[in-house]
Structure formats: structure tokens, C-alpha cells
Amino acid sequence: MIQKFIEPKELLSMAVAGAEDKKAQNIVALDLRGISLIADYFVICHGNSDVQVQSIATEIRKRAMDAGSTIRGIEGMDSARWVLMDLGDVIVHIFHRDEREFYNIERLWTDAKVVEKV
Template identity: 55%
Template sequence: METKEILNLVTEACDDKRAENIVALNMEGISLIADYFVICEGSNERQVQAIAKGIQSTLEEHDLEVNRIEGMDHARWVLVDLGDIVCHVFHKDERDYYNLERLWGDAPYVSLQIGSEE
């Protein structure tokens, strides 16, 4: 499966769990960590955990593997490592504090078709 297709799966999984302010940054040529960052937020710890678990189960349904999930215990900033894609699931307060969009301000936003019927 192509990276862009996986990116769409991830953003749809976030949307399915009612993540807010979902954005994707194209990190190609900017970071060696991943080609894309997905950033979203949940309003409380339980929702943050549900979003991360939703990403994992969606990928498993498509026979894709999550490399690693970090931060589930406190659920203030959960990092879901998919290799070429890293998803940052924040608690709303933490997202405002860390402001990754500003930190990676050179990265262009990726247009997302969340919730569209194709």
C-alpha cells in the first residue's frame, strides 16, 4: 500500500474517533524521522487513547503494522510510529503547549479528504 493511502487511512481513523483539528504535514526533505506527520487532538485522556487504538486497529484491518506506540499510560501526547508516518495524538492542552505546527513551520500541509465518500 502506498504511503498516501496509509495517510488517508490514518486520518480517517482519527476522524472516526472524533479527533479534532486533524492536520498532516509533508516532512519529506525536512525531517529524517518520517515522510508525514499527522497531528490531532482529543478533549480528554480517554479520547486520546481511543484515537491511538483506533489508528492501530484500522491498520491491523488492512494487514499493516504499527512499529511502536508511546505515551498511552498518561495519554497527554501519544505517538504512533508507522514508519513513514508518525501520528501525534495530543490532549488539547498539550497540543497548544508543544505547537508542533509552528515548530515544523517549514513543512507544507497536506490536503485531506476526511469523511468524503469516494
């Protein structure tokens, strides 16, 4: 498949839609533009089981690949406690419910605006 550039906002929408499709809980999208050089957006969500966490990550990966996007890396699929997906301009954090509560990474990015409409 030919890889192509996908606008960050479109990639964000794709990641959120994939998470929603697999019933991810408490999906939050943060706008990091002007705050961090890491990425333009973070998507943070959680699943209630290891299988659900893996399912959410698999769906997002499928959608990104089908659109021709480059997936730079995926970490944590084996343990499915915190899956980190690097889609370039969008970083997706998929937690198991317990880990999300423990790490609470949203509090680290309080300067970031929550994206209300994805």
C-alpha cells in the same frame, strides 16, 4: 496476520480517517518529504479527554493492523497526554488538548506543507 507494505499516502489516509472517526479535533497532516528523514508525513490532532485520546490511538492502530501494516511503536497510551504512534512512513501525534497548545509542534515544522486533501 501477514504484514505488507502500504503506500505512505494510503497510510496517511487511514490514520486521518481513524482520527476523524473518533472525532479528533484540528487534524493536521504535514508533508515532510524532502524536509526530514524521520517520516514522509506527520498527523497531528487532539482529543478533549484522556479517554478520547486513547480511543483515537486505538482506532488508528486497529485500522493499520487490519490493513496488514507494521506498527513500529506506540508511546504514551497510559498517560494519554501525548500519544506518539510510529507507523513507519507516517508518524501520528495525538495530544490531549492542553498539551497540544503547550507543545505546539506544528510551529517546529513550518517548512512542511500542509496536506490539504487526504
